[in-house]
Structures are given as C-alpha cells and as structure tokens.
Amino acid sequence: MSASQSAVRSRAEAVQVSRTLDWMILFTLFTVILGGYHIHYMLTGGDWDFWADWKDRRLWVTVAPIVSITFPAAVQACLWYRYRLPFGAVVCVLALMIGEWINRYLNFWGWTYFPVNFCFPSNLVPGAILLDVVLMLSGSFVLTAVLGGMAWGLVFYPGNWPIIAPLHVPVEYNGMMFTLADLQGYHYVRTGTPEYIRMVEKGTLRSFGKDVAPVSAFFSAFVSVIIYFLWHFFGRWFSKTDFIDGEGV
Amino acid sequence: MKTIKDKIAKLSFVALLLAVTSAMFYTPAASAHGEKSQAAFMRMRTIHWFDLDWSKDEVAVNEQITISGKFHVFAGWPETVDKPEVSFLNIGIPGPVFIRQGSWIGGQLVPRSVTLELGDTYEFKVLLKARRPGDWHVHTMMNVEGGGPIIGPGKWVTVTGTMGDFVNPLTTLTGTTLDLEDYGLANIYFWHALWMSIGAAWMLFWMKRPMFIPRHIAVSGGKADTLISATDKKVAMGFAAGTLGLLMFSLGATNEEYPITTPLQAGLMRGIMPIEMPESTVSVKVEDATYRVPGRAMQMTLTITNNGDSAIRLGEFNTASVRFLDADVTEDESGYPDDLLAEEGLTQSDNSPIAPGESKTIEVTASDAAWEVYRLADLIYDPDSRFAGLLFFFDEDGNRQMTMVDAPLIPSFI
Numbered sequence A: 001m002s003a004s005q006s007a008v009r010s011r012a013e014a015v016q017v018s019r020t021l022d023w024m025i026l027f028t029l030f031t032v033i034l035g036g037y038h039i040h041y042m043l044t045g046g047d048w049d050f051w052a053d054w055k056d057r058r059l060w061v062t063v064a065p066i067v068s069i070t071f072p073a074a075v076q077a078c079l080w081y082r083y084r085l086p087f088g089a090v091v092c093v094l095a096l097m098i099g100e101w102i103n104r105y106l107n108f109w110g111w112t113y114f115p116v117n118f119c120f121p122s123n124l125v126p127g128a129i130l131l132d133v134v135l136m137l138s139g140s141f142v143l144t145a146v147l148g149g150m151a152w153g154l155v156f157y158p159g160n161w162p163i164i165a166p167l168h169v170p171v172e173y174n175g176m177m178f179t180l181a182d183l184q185g186y187h188y189v190r191t192g193t194p195e196y197i198r199m200v201e202k203g204t205l206r207s208f209g210k211d212v213a214p215v216s217a218f219f220s221a222f223v224s225v226i227i228y229f230l231w232h233f234f235g236r237w238f239s240k241t242d243f244i245d246g247e248g249v
Numbered sequence B: 001m002k003t004i005k006d007k008i009a010k011l012s013f014v015a016l017l018l019a020v021t022s023a024m025f026y027t028p029a030a031s032a033h034g035e036k037s038q039a040a041f042m043r044m045r046t047i048h049w050f051d052l053d054w055s056k057d058e059v060a061v062n063e064q065i066t067i068s069g070k071f072h073v074f075a076g077w078p079e080t081v082d083k084p085e086v087s088f089l090n091i092g093i094p095g096p097v098f099i100r101q102g103s104w105i106g107g108q109l110v111p112r113s114v115t116l117e118l119g120d121t122y123e124f125k126v127l128l129k130a131r132r133p134g135d136w137h138v139h140t141m142m143n144v145e146g147g148g149p150i151i152g153p154g155k156w157v158t159v160t161g162t163m164g165d166f167v168n169p170l171t172t173l174t175g176t177t178l179d180l181e182d183y184g185l186a187n188i189y190f191w192h193a194l195w196m197s198i199g200a201a202w203m204l205f206w207m208k209r210p211m212f213i214p215r216h217i218a219v220s221g222g223k224a225d226t227l228i229s230a231t232d233k234k235v236a237m238g239f240a241a242g243t244l245g246l247l248m249f250s251l252g253a254t255n256e257e258y259p260i261t262t263p264l265q266a267g268l269m270r271g272i273m274p275i276e277m278p279e280s281t282v283s284v285k286v287e288d289a290t291y292r293v294p295g296r297a298m299q300m301t302l303t304i305t306n307n308g309d310s311a312i313r314l315g316e317f318n319t320a321s322v323r324f325l326d327a328d329v330t331e332d333e334s335g336y337p338d339d340l341l342a343e344e345g346l347t348q349s350d351n352s353p354i355a356p357g358e359s360k361t362i363e364v365t366a367s368d369a370a371w372e373v374y375r376l377a378d379l380i381y382d383p384d385s386r387f388a389g390l391l392f393f394f395d396e397d398g399n400r401q402m403t404m405v406d407a408p409l410i411p412s413f414i
C-alpha cells in the first residue's frame, strides 16, 4: 500500500473506521489509566485509601486529594489540547475506582476476607466532574488549576462523608471509647499493619479545635493546585508529537 | 488503516494486562509464618514469651478462644533494634480468620500501642472469636516500631462451621445495635454506584459523538471552538450544579441521620503495669557457652549459687520460644506446641539439688532438632554472636524462680 493511497473508499466507510478507532483508543486509554493511576495511588495514598480506620479528618483529607489530582491533570492536558474532549478527569477517576473496586472485592474480601465495609475505596467523582467542567467552560488550564484544583481538594471530604459517617459513630467497648471504624481496625486483624503505623489524627492543627476537616481540606486544596500545574506539564510533554527534521534523515 | 488498528489492538491488550496486574498488585499480607525467617538474635534477645496457654485447640465459628501468658522484655535488648517504646500487642494469624475481641497487658485493654520497659515482665491475654473455618497457626506477636514484628510461638487451632454464620454484634453509644460484619455496606455501595453513574453519564454525553480522529483534525485545523456548543456548556453547568447540589444535600442528610460522630481514636498508652517479680535468690554466671553445629546442641558451663533457703534444681531453659526441659525436674502440662518443646532436651552433668548457700559449677546441654528447624543455629552468623534465654529453677516445694542468661556464644564445627 503506497502512502498516497487512501485506506477507505467512501465517506461512510471513513466514519465507520473512525468510530471503531474511537472505541479502541478509548478502551486502551481507560485500561492504561486504570493500571497506571491505580498503582500510583496505591503507592502514594496506600493505607489511607485501603482502610476505614485510616480515613480521618486530618491526614486522609490532606493526602488523598494531593496524590490523586496527578493523573487527572495530565490526562486533561492531553485530551483537551489535542481533542477538545472535556472528560480527562472523570475518565481517570472512573478507571481508578473500577480498578480499586476489583482489587478490594477480589483481593481484600475474596482472598483475605476483610469485610468490604472496612476496605472500600474513597469517592473521587465529585471533584473530577468539577475539574472537567471548569476546564471546559474556561478553556484555561491556569483557571482549571486554581479553581478546579481548589474544588478538587475542598469537595473530597463532603463527597466521602456520607459514606464514612456511619462508621464514625462512637461505641463503648471494654471501658474505652472507639468509633466503629477504630473497632473494625482492632477486630479485623492486620498482622502486617500494627496500630502504630496508622497515621491518623496527627499533625499541628490542634489549635483549630474540632473543626479540623475544613482546615485540612483547604490546605490540601492549595497543594492540589500546585500538583495540578506540575502534572499538567507532564501531560503536555507526554502527549506531544515531535517530527524529525527532514534534512537530517 | 489496518496496521493502525492492529497496533491499537496490540496496545490495548498490553493495557489490559497492565490494568489486571494493578488490580492484583496488592493483597494485604495474610501470612503469619515469618517465625523462622526472623534473625535468631531478634527472637532470643528481645521478647521472651513464657507460661503460654491457648484455651482451646478447636472452636466453632462465633466461639471464643483465649491466648494468655507472660512475656519478659529482655534487658540486654540488641542495639540494632529500636527499644520497645512504641509497641503493639498483635496476634499472628493469616488475616482476619479470627476477630480480636480484646487484648490486655497487665489487665489494661491495649487496642493501641504501648510503652514497655526493658527488664520488666508483663502478663497478657488476647481474646479471639472464630470467624473463618480452617486450621490456623495462632502466634503471639509483638510489633515494635523500628524493630518490626517479634513473633512468639504458634499453635494450630481448628475452626469448624461456616463463615456465613459469623456475626459481630455491637451496640453504639447512640443506642443502635448492629452487626459490624456488614454494617453500612448498602450505604457504601449506594453512594459509590450513584457517583460513578453520574461520572459515567458525563462520559457518555461525550462518547455519543465522534471522539478522537475527527476532533483531532478539527483542533489541528484551527476549528477547536466549533467542538463545544452552547448546549454543551449548558449541560456542563448542569452537571456542576447537580454535583454541588447533591454534595450539599447528602451532607445535610448525613448529618441529620448521624448527628453524633467522633473522630478516630489514636494515641500511645503509657504506664502499663508489669508483674512484680520476686527478687531471684539464684545467681547464675555463664563461664562459657559453645554451640556444636554437628550435634545441634548448645553447651554451657554455669556456676549456680543458691542464696535462698530452699534447695533448688534447674528445670528449664527457654529461648526464642523453644523450651528445653529436664524431665527429672519438670514437665509441661500446658499442651505447649510439640515442635517447640524438647521434653528431655536439657541434660546436666549433675542435676542434684543445690543446697541453700551452695555454689556449684555444672555442664548444661540444650539439644534438639529445633535448633535447626527454627534456625536458631543461624545465631552464629549474626553480627553480635550472643545468646540469651530464661532459666527456670524449682525448689523443694515446686516454687519456680526465673533468671536471665546473656553471654557470648562460640560455635564449634567439629
């Protein structure tokens, strides 16, 4: 087949081929993100996302948005600037959450028998929708980083509170007070995760009294903005096409 | 065109593999059989477990079993391991096959990390409730921050029944009774399904139209602005407003349903009470100690002085959870795990009673296959080739006294 010869013979055929390629590219993109983002999130967010007794109002709220805004920023850069497709963040988050659910259901529950109500993933969808909408309406990645990044950090806790609140109801147990989530961590033995590894309720925000979650969320939102910029450029760099100068060949 | 399709198909296969790998990537550690691979000096010179008792060998699902006993925190704690300032009394089981209903040190509930003092002896108890049928090796275990898990002896326990029958009922401080095994599960599934559907709807809105190639051509041709219509913008605003609305609504509804919640509880517990051990009236000096590699035996020359008022005999040497007994003096009645018990493993050149005020030098040999099986002999390859253990002496009335030994060990290869 010579380069000048077209592979398709009619417009209808071209449309059909283009559509087939759409599905193949989307499928590939989805699975690549599922794998890459999932591994990234496990290595950086790890236990904070695995266990209900790590989902606290200080560190989880701070760490999870910061380490999870990475892939959405990069994929948005690619999909928006090359295709004007405004679903970069949502496709990332859906891929991640599907991967997580497979892992939690098959491995944590199916293989090791940790109850699902103890090892469910965090919900990242609300922030992803806001991130995509801001990018689409503004068309500006600076605005997306600042407004979208802030929103990403700020809505994380409210987006997860309906899921974890029932586990924060207090219980009296053998003369001490626990939340149900603490008790899950105590009851369902993790030989490899001793109690002192658990990074919860640590930090220097004591002076804010009991309203720590919003303060943590604001801090997280600011850092998310910076991380968004960083990963946006990773995405730009990763999705650019370089043509070799013809004279050198 | 066909080659492009082939390439994408190949790439998508690789991507699928990557996705599957990532989903399989992490399974929480379920194994509890690190006992033999742990450096011998870690087991000999850190926590000494003794007087252990597993209340049952076989339990049905929902039944309880208690593991109780004592542990001595060795005063000559190795330099290479962090001091047990932050320690957690754990249990070595393969995942949550039992649930830990309670654990106590010195009568104090210890769901959190504690500070232990070198040289002290503590009493402990762990209460387990059977959850999953099978044969499980149940180990005592102490996690030390900066030192890792220190695994004690393990005993096989059989759990019968079916896991489906397992229940974990609790009553909260707000008066609700629930089963922690599946509490809140429907709520978790509901919110995840709802939010993921909203995300999927947003994607579908864009997937309905041609995605990659035509849009790329348009963007390259400078017609990017034509790709987003006024309607699209309205829909996007609808999604954003809907997201914020749902967040606010669900937050309000949750706070109404769960008005009382508390933060996760954490923090170090200090002031754990040790056992008041009577001052030992026996003093032991290790003259020398050698390990004979071919004979799988440790030989020590001990000078024992009895400062008490009753004649005493050496009955047991306990190191790294392996118990060497002199059958003439004492025997095990607790059903201690066979592989860790050498009922006649301790021989003495002279095991006659040592009278009050008397001092005697004797040759003591501790021999058993356990030296090899539990890789204690590897001690001679450790950076600090010392051994340590507990000696138990018995007086005429059967009273027991505990003394520590800690001395260099010289290997002998012939």
Ligand SMILES: [Cu+2]
Pocket (backbone or CB within 6 Å): B032, B033, B034, B035, B137, B138, B139, B154
């Ligand atoms: Cu074992």
